[in-house]
Amino acid sequence: MSFQEHEKKHIEENVKRKLTDTELQILAAEWSEHCSYKSSKKHLRMLPTTGPNVIVEKGYDSGVLDVGDGYVVTVHIESHNHPSAVEPFGGAATGVGGVIRDILSAGTRPIALFDGLRFGNIETDLHARWLFKNAVSGIADYGNCLGIPTIGGEVEFDECYKNYALVDVAAVGFGKKSKLIKNHANVDDLVLLIGGSTGRDGVGGSQFASDALEEENRSAVQIPDPFIEKLIIEAILECRDENCINAMKDLGGGGLSCAISETAESLGIGIELDVKNVHLRESDLSPDEIMISESQERMLVISDPINLSKIKQICDKFRIQCSVIGKVKEDKMMHVKNGDETLALLPADFVARGPLIDREKSKPEYLSKLPSSPSSENEMPLSDILLKLLSSPNIASKHWVFRQYDHEVGIRTVIKPGFDGSVLRLDNGKFLSVKIDGNPKHCYIDPRQGAIGCFEEACRNVVCTGATPIGMVDHLQFGNPEDPEIFWTFMESIEGITDFAKFLDIPCVGGKVSFYNETSDGPIKPTPLIGVLGIIEKSPLLPTPPSNNDIILLIGETKDELGGSEYYEYIHNFIGGVAPKVDFSESKKNMKSVLSLISKNLVKSVHDCSKGGLAIGISELCIFGKIGCNIDLPSSLSSEKMLFSESHSRYILVVNKNNLDDIKSILSDDNCSFSEIGIFSGDQIVFESASDPILKLRVDKAENNYLNSLGKIIQNG
Amino acid sequence: MKVGVIVFPGSNCDRDMYHVLTDVFNLNAEFFWHEKNLPQDIDAVVLPGGFSYGDRLRAGVIAAHSPIISDVKKLAEKGIPILGVCNGFQILVESGLLPGVLLKNESLNFMCEWTNLIVNNNTTPFTNKLEINQKIPIPIANGEGRYFVDDESLTQLKKNNQIVFSYENKVNGSISQIAGVCNSDGNVVGMMPHPERAAEKEINQIDHKPSSLIFESLIETVGMKN
Numbered sequence: 001m002s003f004q005e006h007e008k009k010h011i012e013e014n015v016k017r018k019l020t021d022t023e024l025q026i027l028a029a030e031w032s033e034h035c036s037y038k039s040s041k042k043h044l045r046m047l048p049t050t051g052p053n054v055i056v057e058k059g060y061d062s063g064v065l066d067v068g069d070g071y072v073v074t075v076h077i078e079s080h081n082h083p084s085a086v087e088p089f090g091g092a093a094t095g096v097g098g099v100i101r102d103i104l105s106a107g108t109r110p111i112a113l114f115d116g117l118r119f120g121n122i123e124t125d126l127h128a129r130w131l132f133k134n135a136v137s138g139i140a141d142y143g144n145c146l147g148i149p150t151i152g153g154e155v156e157f158d159e160c161y162k163n164y165a166l167v168d169v170a171a172v173g174f175g176k177k178s179k180l181i182k183n184h185a186n187v188d189d190l191v192l193l194i195g196g197s198t199g200r201d202g203v204g205g206s207q208f209a210s211d212a213l214e215e216e217n218r219s220a221v222q223i224p225d226p227f228i229e230k231l232i233i234e235a236i237l238e239c240r241d242e243n244c245i246n247a248m249k250d251l252g253g254g255g256l257s258c259a260i261s262e263t264a265e266s267l268g269i270g271i272e273l274d275v276k277n278v279h280l281r282e283s284d285l286s287p288d289e290i291m292i293s294e295s296q297e298r299m300l301v302i303s304d305p306i307n308l309s310k311i312k313q314i315c316d317k318f319r320i321q322c323s324v325i326g327k328v329k330e331d332k333m334m335h336v337k338n339g340d341e342t343l344a345l346l347p348a349d350f351v352a353r354g355p356l357i358d359r360e361k362s363k364p365e366y367l368s369k370l371p372s373s374p375s376s377e378n379e380m381p382l383s384d385i386l387l388k389l390l391s392s393p394n395i396a397s398k399h400w401v402f403r404q405y406d407h408e409v410g411i412r413t414v415i416k417p418g419f420d421g422s423v424l425r426l427d428n429g430k431f432l433s434v435k436i437d438g439n440p441k442h443c444y445i446d447p448r449q450g451a452i453g454c455f456e457e458a459c460r461n462v463v464c465t466g467a468t469p470i471g472m473v474d475h476l477q478f479g480n481p482e483d484p485e486i487f488w489t490f491m492e493s494i495e496g497i498t499d500f501a502k503f504l505d506i507p508c509v510g511g512k513v514s515f516y517n518e519t520s521d522g523p524i525k526p527t528p529l530i531g532v533l534g535i536i537e538k539s540p541l542l543p544t545p546p547s548n549n550d551i552i553l554l555i556g557e558t559k560d561e562l563g564g565s566e567y568y569e570y571i572h573n574f575i576g577g578v579a580p581k582v583d584f585s586e587s588k589k590n591m592k593s594v595l596s597l598i599s600k601n602l603v604k605s606v607h608d609c610s611k612g613g614l615a616i617g618i619s620e621l622c623i624f625g626k627i628g629c630n631i632d633l634p635s636s637l638s639s640e641k642m643l644f645s646e647s648h649s650r651y652i653l654v655v656n657k658n659n660l661d662d663i664k665s666i667l668s669d670d671n672c673s674f675s676e677i678g679i680f681s682g683d684q685i686v687f688e689s690a691s692d693p694i695l696k697l698r699v700d701k702a703e704n705n706y707l708n709s710l711g712k713i714i715q716n717g
Numbered sequence: 718m719k720v721g722v723i724v725f726p727g728s729n730c731d732r733d734m735y736h737v738l739t740d741v742f743n744l745n746a747e748f749f750w751h752e753k754n755l756p757q758d759i760d761a762v763v764l765p766g767g768f769s770y771g772d773r774l775r776a777g778v779i780a781a782h783s784p785i786i787s788d789v790k791k792l793a794e795k796g797i798p799i800l801g802v803c804n805g806f807q808i809l810v811e812s813g814l815l816p817g818v819l820l821k822n823e824s825l826n827f828m829c830e831w832t833n834l835i836v837n838n839n840t841t842p843f844t845n846k847l848e849i850n851q852k853i854p855i856p857i858a859n860g861e862g863r864y865f866v867d868d869e870s871l872t873q874l875k876k877n878n879q880i881v882f883s884y885e886n887k888v889n890g891s892i893s894q895i896a897g898v899c900n901s902d903g904n905v906v907g908m909m910p911h912p913e914r915a916a917e918k919e920i921n922q923i924d925h926k927p928s929s930l931i932f933e934s935l936i937e938t939v940g941m942k943n
């Protein structure tokens with residue numbers, strides 16, 4: 001526990017006495033980067049956060065979007081990186097638990113989970129493989145037990161995550177607008193702690209997460225108990241239905257310290273609490289440990305005293321504990337007592353609003369040293385390259401992962417994992433499409449364009465299902481922000497995301513910043529992750545396998561943008577070149593046209609063209625339909641670039657011949673760049689250039705590599 | 718007529734089952750918390766899937782000792798149709814209402830996958846509108862779904878026509894690829910796959926009709942006495 005000079009000064013200026021030990025502990029937790037966002041808060045304000053569908057209430061940890069007919073969707077994203085790098089099963093599981101309680105806090109039922117997982121090279125690094133396997137098990141164990149389907153996500157492997165893990169979890173909730181918790185409190189309202197007991201697990205977790213990972217501090221990792229979480233969800237929703245809850249907050253990073261100070265600050269109230277009333281797992285916990293323990297499955301609830309017996313009755317039914325730990329005061333102070341003894345007495349806003357920092361930034365030197373192209377020409381046959389790419393763990397099917405997740409429970413999952421965006425049906429007859437995307441390889445080469453690209457890719461995926469994007473969440477993950485070069489990459493990312501969000505008019509309804517993602521080997525590549533939510537008013541475009549004689553159209557331009565591609569990095573082990581750049585107006589135009597074609601029922605299916613480029617996008621369709629294709633590549637670029645460049649704003653359309661003329665005329669009217677590139681037929685994936693075959697691969701061979709590679713790596717140890 | 722849907726701490730397919738019974742098949746259904754009594758005039762009982770008691774000790778074993786199970790046993794003796802799905806099946810097995818045990822899947826992992834069932838017995842209250850050997854596309858989602866009985870019991874099961882469903886392909890290592898069984902009277906049925914996840918077109922784009930017939934069989938048996 002240590003404070004920086006400006007923080008010590010801030011304390012001296014505001015508190016004219018020596019702080020108690022408990023106060024120091026509380027401030028150290030709350031002012032950690034993890035809880036206070038001291039490096040990023042000022043800059044996050046640039047993101048557009050309002051829009052016609054956005055509902056804002058005091059003290060929400062999740063974003064709320066109005067989806068019409070009296071219903072709302074809530075969304076939040078978090079990571080649990082440090083804990084997962086030390087203890088992947090527990091770290092990943094508790095990451096799921098935390099984000100679910102943020103959804104619950106708004107008074108909505110969690111209905112879906114998404115996770116973005118990143119590890120080192122699992123082909124060669126056994127530790128990375130162990131982290132990956134156990135993080136997946138942790139997520140499965142927790143989400144499955146709760147009955148919340150994990151319906152999407154992504155998995156990526158890169159050397160920069162060696163001895164580390166990024167575990168990002170996004171959760172979506174659904175509920176009636178009228179039942180949202182409108183956080184408020186009256187003087188003498190009771191402050192309750194509901195759920196799991198407070199123990200020594202996770203003590204100091206947020207400070208642990210606010211430093212580089214140099215030693216494995218296992219006691220800072222929380223222990224998951226999904227059964228208790230399930231009981232809490234049902235109990236809290238029953239309390240909500242009985243109108244027993246005035247305000248609510250989940251206990252996450254910083255434990256009680258953070259929950260109490262932030263609740264008091266956001267509601268403009270004081271809270272007096274007695275640590276003696278907190279139900280404990282171990283009786284000898286010190287008051288300071290009680291205040292900063294991050295034990296899981298706990299909710300802070302503020303209720304009117306007349307509702308206490310009803311709440312107790314509901315908690316008794318589910319056999320979960322409910323302790324009255326304090327009450328609401330008028331004085332706006334956070335007052336922590338141990339019986340009659342005062343341990344801490346500080347203004348809540350002083351605790352909750354840690355002093356912010358202006359970090360320096362400078363363009364990283366490595367960027368000017370990146371080579372522009374590989375030193376030697378490619379000599380590998382293109383068919384071999386495609387076959388190898390299909391088995392790259394970054395491209396191969398993630399079936400091994402998502403079959404361990406119950407993705408059907410809740411019976412809302414209309415488009416299942418393994419396609420572009422996942423789609424859930426909502427109670428008002430509409431559909432919600434969600435996708436999360438990250439791309440550290442692009443972001444490393446161009447942090448701004450890379451971040452925009454992740455955002456555009458998530459939008460594209462949602463658009464492929466026929467959904468119009470209505471909101472986004474971002475999760476910005478970087479190394480140590482005290483390093484000006486790393487801070488520069490953070491600023492580039494957030495500025496890029498802001499520009500694109502404003503251009504497309506998509507509000508940012510939630511997010512998180514995670515710094516200090518580094519080990520003794522160095523920082524991770526910049527890893528912003530973007531989640532996009534879209535709404536489908538009528539019916540989604542279901543994934544339909546292509547069949548014989550279906551025509552293939554490509555919307556969007558393929559550019560000379562191999563930088564950060566799977567082709568460069570996985571095949572040629574080359575980091576450099578020009579990363580894909582989103583052309584804003586082309587992006588918007590293509591989204592609009594694709595949505596209009598879908599709404600007119602003119603296309604059979606639409607597939608996003610991204611990692612691995614056109615060659616992979618087409619191969620995935622062939623594998624899905626168990627059918628070959630014949631593609632004639634335009635010769636504006638070299639074959640490698642046409643096949644493997646990961647240029648954005650591209651969509652692969654599968655269409656019936658009869659609709660071709662209508663589609664072409666609409667796309668021409670919309671001024672969209674498109675070309676008819678080929679047809680599905682036979683049993684081979686064939687690419688030609690100027691009528692010369694340049695790549696031939698049997699679909700069954702492609703399928704075998706694509707479907708089984710990931711599982712094989714895992715089975716080998 | 719009324720169908721009781723039992724809710725244990727940790728049940729998580731209870732609301733899905735309720736939705737399908739009421740919204741899709743217009744049945745009159747009611748939730749019963751595991752500490753409540755079941756009315757003796759109830760027409761059918763469903764034990765839904767989930768993780769009762771977090772699957773601690775062994776899936777279904779703690780819930781099998783819930784107070785409501787003694788009522789379920791009484792109703793079973795009276796011949797009332799009782800269906801256990803997934804964790805509900807595990808509970809019925811653990812409470813002795815159905816033979817056999819459910820072990821960890823051969824893969825040792827949780828498995829959520831679509832598979833095909835084959836109907837082996839179409840005389841139960843939940844299969845009477847299905848045909849023998851009819852295929853049912855349906856999802857499984859479990860970690861402990863591998864059905865096992867010893868050879869002697871297996872012979873008995875076959876002899877008494879107690880194997881209700883089997884998997885078309887090897888899915889999880891179940892003995893004789895058994896996916897669902899019934900008691901010797903045929904009124905208590907347990908199955909690992911989830912018919913409530915396959916009975917609507919919107920979420921089952923393969924073919925939702927066979928799973929619908931499981932619910933329509935129940936309607937056929939008890940009648941629409943709303």
